[in-house]
Amino acid sequence: MADRVPDPGTGLRPLRLRAMMTQEELALKSGVGTRTVRDIESGKVRPQPRTLRLLVAALGLGEPDRATLTGTTGRFAVPRELPRVITAFAGREAHLDSLLTAVDDGASIVAVDGMAGIGKTSLAVRAAHALASRYPDGQLFVNLRGFADADRPRPDLASVLARVLRSLGVEDQGLFPGVDELTGRYRSAVAGRRVLVVLDDAANAEEVEALLPGTTDSLVLATSRRVLSPLAGACSVPLGLPPMWEAVAMLAAAATGRISEEEAVLVADRCGRLPLAMGLAMARFRSRSHWRAADLLRRLEDDDRLLDELDMGRRGVAAALNASYLELDAAHRRLLRRLALVPGGDVDARVAAVRCGIDDKRAASMLESLADVHLVETRSPGRFRLHDLVRLFAARLARQEEADSEVDEAYLHLISV
Structure with a gap:
């Protein structure tokens, strides 16, 4: 959902006066021309995203006041679409640090790849929340369903672009443009803005490429079960199985004190240290308050029944693997x-x-x-x-x-x- 906030032209003057600055002083401190400051306050011009950022920094605005200057100007919206962070999330600190360091070093595209159920989306969402404040013009989350099951077909590129444009506040002109025109509108909408875009479950590098902004002011975090090495200029973060100590930490965080370290090692081993499998095992364990860890382990010991024990319909391990198999x-x-x-x-x-x-x-x-x-x-x-x-x-x-x-x-x- 996008935040809708007042026109910056109506909000700059009271914020400047509260900071006890004249127009000339604000212009000098921000590096924005005095005439531009005057025209923004009078409503003659709409400030560009870069100008807004300079004014925000010069005025030292907090988040509520920042929204007044970086939100919708009648044409654009500020989407806040990131899913919630899992509170019991544990591990992957090294991968998270690697991703954040890449962004600090100037990466504008980061590609996370790995097998089904390895935790790509969780990592990307966690990183996106950590980075969100750096991208005040909005955060988009787009599920591309690149490896969707037959009941939930993947969206075509035109529908994805149309949805993203609506999130950015671009008005529907009642037309049915082709992909090229929609791509142009999308890149125009984000040009000069700082937007964070999470492209989750991409089918391939070509699909991600089609959804990249035309400038490097924004950041794209892409996840896929397919290696995204053909994506030019992307920083790659391959995600493998967690080491045993990290898998045990994940289980301990999810089990809320009901499992010993030795038992967690056995559960992790039966789940192949796959985060999806461990999460499903712990979900079943938490739903049975009378179970001990030994009861869970007994249910996981039979190879012929293991996938059934790790099955929760579309969220099960078999379903996740089947989506890859069908490709x-x-x-x-x-x-x-x-x-x-x-x-x-x-x-x-x-x-x-x-x-x-x-x-x-x-x-x-x-x-x-x-x-x-x-x-x-x-x-x-x-x-x-x-x-x-x-x-x-x-x-x-x-x-x-x-x-x-x-x-x-x-x-x-x-x-x-």
Whole structure:
């Protein structure tokens, strides 16, 4: 929702008088011309965003008075769209510091990527709240649903731009412009302003690129399950699994004193240290006041039931992974399913090739593609592995979608290598 505040032309004079300054003194202190100050006070001109910032600094305004000068001028609004910060959020301090340092060093685009459920949105929202005061002309939060399920289709670019323009107070002129015109309006609306834009769950770098302001005065925080390295000029913050000590801290913060450190280690291990899985496990635990941690652990010990225990409909782990899976073509889906049936840890292109009946070069390329959407992990060149929960998810799909004869044949080929 956007704040609606009075026209700056009607508010500057009382604020100047309260600061006991003449127009000339305010002009000298702010670096704004005396005539400009006079014209703003008389309502002859509307101040530009940069002029407003100079006046705010010169007058030493607090937030209530600042809104008078930085809010809507009859054309623009000041959106405040950031979701709430999770009060029990713990961990990720190193990633948060890295992100804030990048902005301090001048980054205007920061891209956070990682697997489904890794905590990208939580990190971006936490950072956005920490940075919000630096961007007084508004904070936008846009859920691009790049990896949405079938029941919640992703919005097209034109509808996203139209929604953002409404948030910025750009009047609907009753037209149905194309994407190019909407993009031009958007970049015109934010030009010269300091706006923070969170683009959550982007499908790819191209989608983020289309929504970038034309100047570097604003900041864009983008999150995606896909690596956003093609995004020119972006500072990349890859988000991996938290170390065990940080996972334990996350669980302790969510369990409100009902779990020991040793028990938290066991829960974190069963959840693969995936923040979404740990959050869902703790949500179930909190809803059962009579449970002990041992009761929760008993429910998490069966691999065949684990994904069901971490299921809350659209918010479940399986649902999150399925949204990533559905973005793959048939060949990559088949490879992921077959990888889940390979015993042991890491695999290479040769094993993947045998599993799918393709050549090594093709298998290597497909494995890299799966790594780009964080459905496989790579810790050393040419070696790939599945996260424990991804393995359970893909193995379940293999049992559902693969013919037994095909799986058996692939297995026989594997052991003969």
